[in-house]
Amino acid sequence: LVVVYSASAFWSELKFQNPAYLLRSHLFKVLIGMVLIFVVAKFDYHKYEKYAFHLVVISAFLLLVAIGQRVIIKGAARWIHLGIFSFEPSEIARIAILFFTAAYLAQNAEKLHDYRNLTTPIVATAVIAGLIVLQPNFSTALMILAVVGVMFLAGGVRKTHFAALLGVALAIGAVVLVFESYRVHRIEMWMNHGAGNYQVRQSIIGFGNGGIFGVGPGNSRQRNLFLPESYGDFIYSIIGEEYGLWGSVLVLLMFLFIAFRGTAIAKRAPDRFGYLLATGITSAICFYAFVNAGVAIGLFPTTGLPMPFVSYGGTAMIINSFAVGILLNVSKQVPDLQEIQAVPVQPKQSKKLKVRSSEPVVGRIYS
Numbered sequence: 026l027v028v029v030y031s032a033s034a035f036w037s038e039l040k041f042q043n044p045a046y047l048l049r050s051h052l053f054k055v056l057i058g059m060v061l062i063f064v065v066a067k068f069d070y071h072k073y074e075k076y077a078f079h080l081v082v083i084s085a086f087l088l089l090v091a092i093g094q095r096v097i098i099k100g101a102a103r104w105i106h107l108g109i110f111s112f113e114p115s116e117i118a119r120i121a122i123l124f125f126t127a128a129y130l131a132q133n134a135e136k137l138h139d140y141r142n143l144t145t146p147i148v149a150t151a152v153i154a155g156l157i158v159l160q161p162n163f164s165t166a167l168m169i170l171a172v173v174g175v176m177f178l179a180g181g182v183r184k185t186h187f188a189a190l191l192g193v194a195l196a197i198g199a200v201v202l203v204f205e206s207y208r209v210h211r212i213e214m215w216m217n218h219g220a221g222n223y224q225v226r227q228s229i230i231g232f233g234n235g236g237i238f239g240v241g242p243g244n245s246r247q248r249n250l251f252l253p254e255s256y257g258d259f260i261y262s263i264i265g266e267e268y269g270l271w272g273s274v275l276v277l278l279m280f281l282f283i284a285f286r287g288t289a290i291a292k293r294a295p296d297r298f299g300y301l302l303a304t305g306i307t308s309a310i311c312f313y314a315f316v317n318a319g320v321a322i323g324l325f326p327t328t329g330l331p332m333p334f335v336s337y338g339g340t341a342m343i344i345n346s347f348a349v350g351i352l353l354n355v356s357k358q359v360p361d362l363q364e365i366q367a368v369p370v371q372p373k374q375s376k377k378l379k380v381r382s383s384e385p386v387v388g389r390i391y392s
Contacts, residue, residue: 027242029256029335029337030044031267032256036255058345058346061346064350065346065354066351069358070302071299073124073128074128077125077128080125081153083117084117084122084153087117088115088156091105116340118157118169119153127301128298129145130180130301134180143182154166158201163201164328164329167198168330170194172305172308174194175308211326212326214326215327224252225327227262228321230251235267235269238269239267239269240266245263245266247262256336258328258330259320276318280333287304288307295359295360299358306351307352316330317336
């Protein structure tokens with residue numbers, strides 16, 4: 026909240042004559058997110074498995090509505106406007122496809138050795154990613170493919186099949202990439218080390234201003250309209266400027282902690298659905314965070330992806346909070362040490378796991 030206020034105060038003053046305008050909006054969304062985490066953590070995550078396919082269908086419909094409305098903001102039709110509020114359906118779609126992939130892989134664990142049984146999740150992912158590309162939102166589509174890829178590997182898909190799918194995805198991605206000239210331009214600017222990329226150059230200047238210890242909260246110069254999206258996609262640069270190297274590293278360490286805890290929860294999940302769900306949620310949050318940070322320092326091309334729980338934005342905040350609530354519920358159902366010691370651990374099986382999707386397996390540690 027402090028960083029969002031600092032990054033947005035100057036622009037809010039110019040636009041709304043109130044430096045705290047965006048802060049109040051963001052605070053309201055953060056409060057909704059906190060309540061959502063608490064509420065969702067109370068509900069058994071197995072209940073979502075039944076409705077995974079329905080969520081994908083609804084998400085696809087919402088994406089079509091967004092494309093059909095043609096409300097263009099920053100060059101893309103990514104939003105659905107409903108009177109006093111709006112939301113980004115691609116954020117809903119990425120959590121929906123995560124649910125569906127986890128449910129399908131869990132329910133078909135014994136059949137994944139046959140590549141033909143991967144058709145359903147591949148088609149579902151391709152439809153969602155394709156609709157998101159049409160907005161256009163190429164970077165979000167790539168992140169969805171990356172998370173689904175991790176879930177495929179975690180779910181037991183053969184490495185040869187995964188390699189073939191990866192090759193096809195890269196080939197299609199390359200074609201989609203060169204189809205729009207602005208995407209090619211972004212890659213060219215990135216390969217030229219940011220030459221001509223105003224946002225990245227200003228972002229790096231912000232890190233340079235901050236040095237090791239930073240210029241202090243509220244003292245950023247780059248927020249004064251020098252750095253576009255200073256409270257959104259490039260908020261990590263404001264952190265680096267105001268809190269210095271130590272602040273930047275601390276933020277990344279927090280996401281590393283999320284990665285560590287999420288992985289631990291996944292490995293001790295009571296069933297395959299929980300294992301895959303926790304794996305997907307953890308991957309999604311951490312991928313977004315590290316790609317966002319990489320863009321801010323010029324390590325990756327400009328993507329437009331926010332930093333989870335840090336960047337200003339309502340839909341992303343609410344969806345990420347919902348995901349964390351689910352992760353906490355999976356953690357809540359992890360068997361404690363006494364249960365694990367009381368029930369003999371089943372020997373690790375071969376590639377074919379004979380476990381039903383939601384059948385609790387006390388003491389199993391997934392790897």
